[in-house]
Every structure is written in structure tokens, then in C-alpha cells.
Amino acid sequence: MAQSIRIILPKFNLNKPTYFKGYVNISEKKELVIYITEYSINYKDITNEESDKDNVITGYCNACPRHRGMDVVHKNTLVLETREGLCVKEMTLNGKNVDKRDNCIIMLYDHEKFKCTETISDSMDYFSELQYLLKDESNRLNICSFEPVLRTPYWLSSSMFIQHMLNYVNLVNWLISTVKRDKKVTIKQGNLILAILTDVALGYFILGLLTQEKKELSAMLMGILEKLVNLLYSLLKWLMGSPAGLKLNNAFNKMLGKYFSYHIQLWWLFLDVTGEKLDIILHVYHYLGYLGLTFQAAIISDMICVATFHSYCIYVYAARLFNIQISGLVALMRLFVGRKYNPLRGGIDSCEYTNQELFVGTVAFTILLLLLPTTTMYYIVFTLFRLLSLGMQYILAKLIYLVQTLPLYVVTLWLARSPRVAGDILLEVECYEESSPLLLRVKLFNKSLQEVVNNFKPPVEAPKHFEWTNLLSNVVVGKQII
Structure with missing residues (x-):
């Protein structure tokens, strides 16, 4: 069993009965980490075919007595209550009750900001994994690296025009395929689109x-x-x-x-x-x-x-x-x-x-x-x-x-203080009582301009x-x- 428990929980109205679903993971430090990624006041909104998987956990906070069983008994469940501060009332993993709740930390995060941001570093174990889990399932399964469609033949490598034309075709192909895959314009794609428009405008003006x-x-x-x-x-x-x-x-x-x-x-x-x-x-x-x-x-x-x-x-x-x-x-x-x-x-x-x-x-x-x-x-x-x-x-x-x-697009987002470029994390103590778990609030702040510019360059050689x-x-x- 893990030495300690970390529950990463989205901020929601603690005064209303709320149902949630997430994932269970064991970190490299042998810590039990529970990522809550979905929540709703309606139990049916969070249930699907995945709810009974070994790494999926469901639960509720302040639910009415008649909803305490949630219609179906799952392998992993988590019950929270707010009578004397937010605390863990009941936890079940693989059908067995977990009594070790003395070394438990609950982290409250902004669900929308974490789902929107694209700048959390991979070195932040908990929060990079949380961001990964929050992403749409289709995006997570189809992530792929940039692979050029056309390559410059060796006997034409001395011509910069031929190289640039082939690289341009590869970039446009990457842009179209990734937009279709993600069904939205990410920061890298937005940078490339604005760069192409600026390139054409400058070329027309200078010529x-x-x-x-x-x-x-x-x-x-x-x-x-x-x-x-x-x-x-x-x-x-x-x-x-x-x-x-x-x-x-x-x-x-x-x-x-x-x-x-x-x-x-x-x-x-x-x-x-x-x-x-x-x-x-x-x-x-x-x-x-x-x-x-x-x-x-x-x-x-x-x-x-x-x-x-x-x-x-x-x-x-x-x-x-x-x-x-x-x-x-x-x-x-x-x-x-x-x-x-x-x-x-x-x-x-x-x-x-x-x-x-x-x-x-x-x-x-x-x-x-x-x-x-x-x-x-x-x-x-x-x-x-x-x-x-x-x-x-x-x-x-x-x-x-x-x-x-x-970096026109990312600079615009940074100047507008968009949550999409928020990646620096600050942990603040929300509540600390001996009878309750340590409650931390996770705050997101915008990264420096140099960091976001370096992180979101298009795949240009x-x-x-x-x-x-x-x-x-x-x-x-x-x-x-x-």
C-alpha cells in the first residue's frame, strides 16, 4: 500500500451534493494519487462503460442518504463530507476499505483553467498527469510527433528554394492534420497560422x-x-x-x-x-x-x-x-x-x-x-x-x-492573460486541522514570455x-x- 494519499479535487460548490469520477495512480514515490477529473450534480452524467475499470474511481460529496449507494457498487469509491471541514469519510480500492487516511492531502484546483492550459511542465508530476487526464480522450490517443511528408533529395539540397518549398508543404500538412485531429486550434497551430498570414502580407508589400x-x-x-x-x-x-x-x-x-x-x-x-x-x-x-x-x-x-x-x-x-x-x-x-x-x-x-x-x-x-x-x-x-x-x-x-x-499568437494570449498560457503553480494552505486532511488550494499563474515563446514554436527546422x-x-x- 502507498505511504501517503494525495487527492487532487476540482473546486465545486461544497454545499451541494456532487458526484465525481477520476483515476487512481501510484506515483514514483509510492504515493497513492487520486485524480478527480469529472464532477456533476447528476450521477448519470459521470457514469459510463469505464466506471468499473481498475484505475477508475467514483464517489460523491454530501450526497443525500438515498444516493449514497449510487445505484451500483464500484471497485473504487471515494466519499467526502464537509461537516468539520472537507475530509475523507470512506475510501474503497479494489473492493477493500482503506483506513489509512491520517497522511492524506487534498488539493483543490480550477477545473476549467487546468483543462484549458497548455503550458504545464512535464516535470510537475501530479499536475502534468492531471492535465493529461483532463484532455479529451481522442486527443490523448492520437498524439503523434511531426513527421515530414516530403524530404529534400540530396541532389537538390543546395537549393534553398526547393528546401523551403518542401518544408512549407510539410508544415501546411502538419497544420491541417493536427487541426482535424484536435478539432481546435492549439497555440502552436495559431502561431503558425498568424506567421503564414504575416509572411504573405510582408511578401506582397515588399515585392x-x-x-x-x-x-x-x-x-x-x-x-x-x-x-x-x-x-x-x-x-x-x-x-x-x-x-x-x-x-x-x-x-x-x-x-x-x-x-x-x-x-x-x-x-x-x-x-x-x-x-x-x-x-x-x-x-x-x-x-x-x-x-x-x-x-x-x-x-x-x-x-x-x-x-x-x-x-x-x-x-x-x-x-x-x-x-x-x-x-x-x-x-x-x-x-x-x-x-x-x-x-x-x-x-x-x-x-x-x-x-x-x-x-x-x-x-x-x-x-x-x-x-x-x-x-x-x-x-x-x-x-x-x-x-x-x-x-x-x-x-x-x-x-x-x-x-x-x-510568436504573434502566443504573445497575444500572454498579454491578454489567457489561462491557456498559465503554467506556474502555487500551492496555498486552505485549511489545516488535526482531525481533517491538509487542504491545499492550487493556483495557476502565467509563465514568463520567454518560456511560452520557446515552448510553442511550430515544428520548423x-x-x-x-x-x-x-x-x-x-x-x-x-x-x-x-
Whole structure:
């Protein structure tokens, strides 16, 4: 038998005969907890097929003598009376009388507030379980986690627009299915609905400010691309000279400059040839932008990828060349101390080299070391371009996430002091007498704004954060940043 008894009882008029029904549970602390979830002045309102289950308890408070038996004898019954304060007169569990009522605590709660609120923490054992039991049976049986209907294929994962469109379909599907399941709009669903409406309104407003015709948008984009290409040409000319007064290897510098300039010229020629196709794409994107600000941000992110593709190619070449030189220098430095890398066991072994091997290694080390400043200069410049591009795409992804998780609905409820966001619990002593159980009153207060905002975010996937330590280590050794 449990060490103590906890009776969680809704507040009702104690002066009137009242019938109630609830559930019996044994807590982790070996306490007998009785949750009263339904009450009525009419006995028939609380009886159904579940009334005779092992975990269901029925009872009454101040019932008339002729109703004391309640028509049917149940396995679990609870009888309360208010002659000398609220106390337990009789308790039966599994058909046996329970006499242990000296360590009994009765907690009175507001039935409507507890049924309405959605913010009680799972860490509050008694009250989170009470809220769970108060929910409609259909809701409790059909609770399920968010499962995306559509997933982004790997070969399309680089397009933020495709990702956003599929995620948007998943969110709308989640919204429709959960509203049908719950037969009401919960706080999470209300947040998402208002966020979508705000997204569409902002998208329509901003697109109307930017342009009225697709030709203006096309001309603006081509102008930006032309300025970007000219900037890269000027940058390469500067690097092919003596950048920041550095003395670089002239022949190697000219070769790299011409090689990278050819890629820029090839990319610009491709954009010039596909200009008419670009107008069609922008025409389609122009109307997709009316779907919301988040769609516009995703489109801009893809445009940045297209516009900076040539600089990305140059970055890949420079990073690969830099990585080869760094790896070669590290391997040749081991040669001077009589060491070599053993790929079989992934460690460093001792090794004796001949004079010819040392001579060749010294010449190779000198060549790589003298060419390294030239490679490093190109690598640093185009790595900065790559980081700038990734930073802009991250900002746009963060903007999409913030718009889709705007907490407008929950903030409105919090400002209006709605019981739906009441989750902080305060216990007050209502009555304490030696001859009666300890009587506590349970009060609900609104949680802090930060807590309710964090608890009711829609199931929107947050953008991946930059791992700065890993990013810096990759930059130092020349590993490609994806």
C-alpha cells in the first residue's frame, strides 16, 4: 500500500451534493494519487462503460442518504463530507476499505483553467498527469510527433528554394492534420497560422515596393551581376601585380591570374547567352514571391548561389592547391627529422633516408615554400568571398526561420492573460486541522514570455549553426568549406 494519499479535487460548490469520477495512480514515490477529473450534480452524467475499470474511481460529496449507494457498487469509491471541514469519510480500492487516511492531502484546483492550459511542465508530476487526464480522450490517443511528408533529395539540397518549398508543404500538412485531429486550434497551430498570414502580407508589400514589372527585376539583377564580374576582374588584376606591396612569384602569379580570369569570362559568357532564359525564370519567381517574404528570401539565396558560382569555382581550385602545398610541406618537414607517415596504422614511424632522397626533398620543400605566398594570397581572398556568400545565405535562412516562428499568437494570449498560457503553480494552505486532511488550494499563474515563446514554436527546422572551431581548422589547412 502507498505511504501517503494525495487527492487532487476540482473546486465545486461544497454545499451541494456532487458526484465525481477520476483515476487512481501510484506515483514514483509510492504515493497513492487520486485524480478527480469529472464532477456533476447528476450521477448519470459521470457514469459510463469505464466506471468499473481498475484505475477508475467514483464517489460523491454530501450526497443525500438515498444516493449514497449510487445505484451500483464500484471497485473504487471515494466519499467526502464537509461537516468539520472537507475530509475523507470512506475510501474503497479494489473492493477493500482503506483506513489509512491520517497522511492524506487534498488539493483543490480550477477545473476549467487546468483543462484549458497548455503550458504545464512535464516535470510537475501530479499536475502534468492531471492535465493529461483532463484532455479529451481522442486527443490523448492520437498524439503523434511531426513527421515530414516530403524530404529534400540530396541532389537538390543546395537549393534553398526547393528546401523551403518542401518544408512549407510539410508544415501546411502538419497544420491541417493536427487541426482535424484536435478539432481546435492549439497555440502552436495559431502561431503558425498568424506567421503564414504575416509572411504573405510582408511578401506582397515588399515585392510591390521593389518592382512592378519582371523586366525591371531582370535588368536590376543583370546590373548587379555585371558589377560583381567587374569587381572580380579588378581584384584579379590587383592580385596579379604586387598586392599590399608583397613580392610574389611573377610567373606563377600570372598563370593563376589568367587561369582564374578565364573562368570568370566563361561564366559571364554563359550568363549572357542564357539571358532570355533568365527572364523566364525571373518571371516565374516574380509570382512565387507573392507567396510570402520567406519565398523571396529563398529565391534571393539561390540567386546568390548562381551569381557567385564563378567565385566558388575559383575558391575550390585555390583551396585544393593550398591544401596540396600545405600537405606536401608537412610531409617534407618529417623527412628532415627522419619521420614518415604510416597509413596502415595511422601513425608516424621512424625512417632513414638516403642523401639523394634528402636532396630531392629539400628542393621540393624549397619550391613549395617559395610558391606558398602566391597561393595563399589567392586562397585568402576567395575564401573571404566564400565565407561572405555563406554568411549571406545563413542570414536569409535565419530570416526564413524567424518569420515562420513568429510568436504573434502566443504573445497575444500572454498579454491578454489567457489561462491557456498559465503554467506556474502555487500551492496555498486552505485549511489545516488535526482531525481533517491538509487542504491545499492550487493556483495557476502565467509563465514568463520567454518560456511560452520557446515552448510553442511550430515544428520548423532551425538553420544549421556554423561550427566556428571546425570552420577555422578547415580554413587553416585548406579543406573545402561546403
